[in-house]
Amino acid sequence: MYNEKVMEHFQNPRNVGEMVDPGGVGEVGNMRCGDIMKIFIKVEDNIIQDIKFLTFGCGAAIASSSALTEMVKGKTLDEALLITNKDVAEELGGLPAPKLHCSNLAADALHKAIEDFRAKQ
Numbered sequence: 001m002y003n004e005k006v007m008e009h010f011q012n013p014r015n016v017g018e019m020v021d022p023g024g025v026g027e028v029g030n031m032r033c034g035d036i037m038k039i040f041i042k043v044e045d046n047i048i049q050d051i052k053f054l055t056f057g058c059g060a061a062i063a064s065s066s067a068l069t070e071m072v073k074g075k076t077l078d079e080a081l082l083i084t085n086k087d088v089a090e091e092l093g094g095l096p097a098p099k100l101h102c103s104n105l106a107a108d109a110l111h112k113a114i115e116d117f118r119a120k121q
């Protein structure tokens, strides 16, 4: 059902865990299944220096979070805001159609974390 890249991210998720003293936090829930994703970012000089995630969800959601964190590290906030849910699914080499909605959490949570960071400045 899942391709190798999705399975690899699911089995070895990058940047998983809670961040101490994050600059911004974004949390979203998936209306379809009730799963939750939380993204923490640390920003310096307008660049995302560090990012971590906690995902209470399915394998596709965990793989999406993990892939997103790798896509985002080192990007400016404006560059990171351009990342879409579709980009995340593409980065994973695609997801099975019934699981596409699972990748929607990742970019949405990131965008919320950036909004939260900017609101605190």
Ligand code: FES
Residues within 6 Å of the ligand: 030, 033, 034, 035, 057, 058, 059, 060, 061, 099, 101, 102, 103
């Ligand atoms: Fe809920 Fe995938 S089934 S995020």
